Amino acid sequence: MRRIGKLGTLGAALACVAAMPALAADELPRNWQIGMQAAATPVRERIDALHNELLIIITLITLFVLCLLMFAMIRFNARRHPVPSQTTHNPVLELIWTAAPVLILLAIAIPSFKLMYYMDRTPKPDMTLKVTGHQWYWSYQYPDQGNLSFDSNMLPDDQAAAQNRPRMLSVDNPVVVPVGAVVRVLVTSTDVIHSWFMPALGVQEYAVIGRTNYAWMQINRLGTFHGECNQICGNNHPFMPIEIRAVSKEDFAKWVDTAKKKFAHNDQATPAVRMADRAAP
Ligand SMILES: [Cu+2]
Structure with missing residues (x-):
């Protein structure tokens, strides 16, 4: 009986998903998953690569120390x-055990700094998205x-x-961005410190009052991505999720047209820096 009920629910859920092609690529956690969310930007791909490299180094060090301990205990x-x-x-021996950790730290530091500089510098942005944190919602x-x-x-x-x-x-109202476009993300806040965290995109940026931080993202595939505020910001901190839809250029243009009509009353909002203004000499 319970089994049939479960199957029925599953069938209904599948039918609903099939009816909504736009949401078919929703990237959500599933039971028994292991590891991190699949990377969707070049930054996240490099974060994964560094993570894997560190995993190899830490495994080798742990095995080496284990062998030394076993050797000392037995011999x-x-x-x-x-x-x-x-x-x-x-x-x-003393020279070796001083120099070896220095070399290991260098082997970690060099790719780590390279990644930090890569994340820090937006390569020629195609557009800007300004994100403002509020207690307890986001505005874009x-x-x-x-x-x-x-x-x-x-x-x-x-x-x-x-x-x-x-x-x-x-x-x-999810954020919609064109797939493949380099998006410069400006992040600020109006009340307390929030943090705009999108795990699959490798973006985690503090939203600080009176200050604009920035990050960038270039989403490499169509889909819906989820994130959350990850700086404890008060009572409703768990209730300010982030939803981003990466769509084709054509769909993005269509969405902009409808969104402009839908949110026409918001025109008076403080303008953020436009790319066109920045390009002027
Ligand atoms: Cu928050």
Whole structure:
């Protein structure tokens, strides 16, 4: 009975997903997954590469220390080695165990710094997205699309369920960006410190009052990506998710047209820096 109920729910869910092609590529956690979310930007791909490199180094170090411990326990225990050696110094050995960790740290530091500089510098942005954190929702501005601006609030549980959207990760007005475009992201806040965190995109930027931080993203595939505020910012901190839809250039242009009409009343919002202004000499 329960089994049939479950299958029925699954069937209904599948039918709903099939009816909404735009949401078919929703990138959500599934049971028994392991590892991190699949990378969707060049920054996240490089973060993954550094993570894998560190995993190899830490595994080798751990195995090496384990072998040394085992060797000392077996070879030099009181039974096999009743008269301990009086040696206290070995210059060659001391040089090695000082130099080897320095070299290992260098091998970690060089790719780590390279990645930091790569993340820091936006390569020729195609457009700008301004993100403002509020207690407790996000608002977005598109200065290159006629300063289009809107608020993005979490969908209440009943609405999310009705639309078959993930609970506490879906919003009423998601961010829409064209796939492949280099998007410069400006992040600020109006009240307390928030943090705009998109794991699949390798973006985590603090939203600080009176300060504009920036990051960049170039999403490499169509889909819906989810993130959250990850700086504890007060009572409703868990209820300000981020939802980003990467769509084709044509779909983005269509969305901009409809969004401009839908959010026409927001035209008076403070304009962010436009790319066109920056390009002027
Ligand atoms: Cu917050």
